Amino acid sequence: MLLGFKTELRLNNKQRTALAKHCGVSRHAWNWGLGLTKQILDHNRDNPEDKIKFPTGIDLHKWLVAQVKPICPWYYEVSKCAPQYALRQLAQAWKDAFKKNKKPPRFKRKGKHDSFTLDGSIQLDHFKIRVPKIGWLRTYERLPVRFQPKSVTISRTADRWFISFKMDFELVNRPKLYPVVGVDLGIKALAVLSTGIVVEGAKSYQKYEKKLSRMQWLNRHKQIGSANWKKAQVKIARLHRKIANIRKDTLHKLTSYLAQNHSRIGVENLNVSGMMANHKLAKAIQDMGFHEFKRQLEYKCQLYGATLVEVDRWYPSTKTCSQCHTVKDEMPLSERVFRCDNCGFECDRDLNASLNLELAAS
Incomplete structure (x- = not known):
């Protein structure tokens, strides 16, 4: 059974700056993609005869690489996974909105629900975890070394940073009282x-x-x-x-x-x-x-x-x-x-x- 594991990170100032940069790029990619998709929806509503196909997460990332990255060089200071996952999550948010399961996505504001997702060469040690582009990050509690996650999500609440990932838990069947x-x-x-x-x-x-x-x-x-x-x-x-x-x-x-x-x-x-x-x-x-x-x-x-x-x-x-x-x-x-x-x-x-x-x- 897959369940989420979340723990607090023990960071220095350099690492906090790196995480804040990743959050900023992820937020910028989300807001850019949301603005673009809203323009497409407005165009399709006003011009029903000349509709534009609604983009997928892959389409949005291709347009981001071609249009945004050349004029925003600070995108290259962080991992490519941060904007990629942000656009993938945006596409999923629009799917949920079209199915009436959730409300339409909204623009994100700096300092509120800051988070980003990374994947790739992730390695767990007893009290630290290695993530792409950033390196080793220390934690306050021991990590489950036997399990190697494929992706991690790093988020900020107030002035504390947390890392979370999914791991496999064994079902516990014991006698009930x-x-x-x-x-x-x-x-x-x-x-x-x-x-x-x-x-x-x-x-x-x-x-x-x-x-x-x-x-x-x-x-x-x-x-x-x-x-x-x-x-x-x-x-x-x-x-x-x-x-x-x-x-x-x-x-x-x-x-x-x-x-x-x-x-x-x-x-x-x-x-x-x-x-x-x-x-x-x-x-x-x-x-x-x-x-x-x-x-x-x-x-x-x-x-x-x-x-x-x-x-x-x-x-x-x-x-x-x-x-x-x-x-x-x-x-x-x-x-x-x-x-x-x-x-x-x-x-x-x-x-x-x-x-x-x-x-x-x-």
Whole structure:
């Protein structure tokens, strides 16, 4: 099973400059290709009788070599893979947009989601990795030497650089403690399991929201591009990274526990994008990370040999009694205790929903 491996790089100033140059060339190639493809789409829309064939990633790279490289000599200071992969990813982004799977690609801005991809002669050692054009890069943790990747992606978050690549993981099939479990996701608590375990959400954004707002407020009058403005931008990016890392850490611990100890896991197929339309709950829903929870749980179930059962989002798990299965007409959000009018059963509404999800997953 192929999974991603990502670790932080330990760099000197010369290496940081080289990586920044690669990011700049990759971003320039992406923006150039995006501008060209948008011109082609506009031409085809205005002139339906004289349409131009939409270019592939290979076509874009050929035009880049012929038109851009002669007038941009700094392209030769970096590996040819950086602009090549950028145009290949741009072509794939347009394919996804044409199929209505994703939104159309947008122009990239310097300092935001900087990354580039390299392939070729890549070599792993215990605490360092060799990549084309740049050479050996040290890491903070030991690398899996037994596996040699074909390509690597280097990215920057705030002032830290990371390298990632795909590697083959062996599936882990070990005895499970519980045959089935239901997981009810919520805002008050991140997850309530049918076994009675309540997992509190990290709520990292709520915790640092005032500090983040204060830092952004202090940065409002700084001159864009000045030294003080750049320092403030790095501090804000560091805090954003901290908020995201706290959230991911909580989700990784929960999903690992579920996949390692349960044979079948029943979760509700939530419409997260629709839930985000509620402006009163959107911030709290985003702070919990429901989409990231599902993404992690899917691949960890494959890794540890568990089965993920997605219950239909219209299944009335909250309004159904987990004992006699009587469905109530309504269950407002203000009612935190479920009371069955038929059998008199009472319990927490989230626990009742998780018991129903467990039954649906059985």
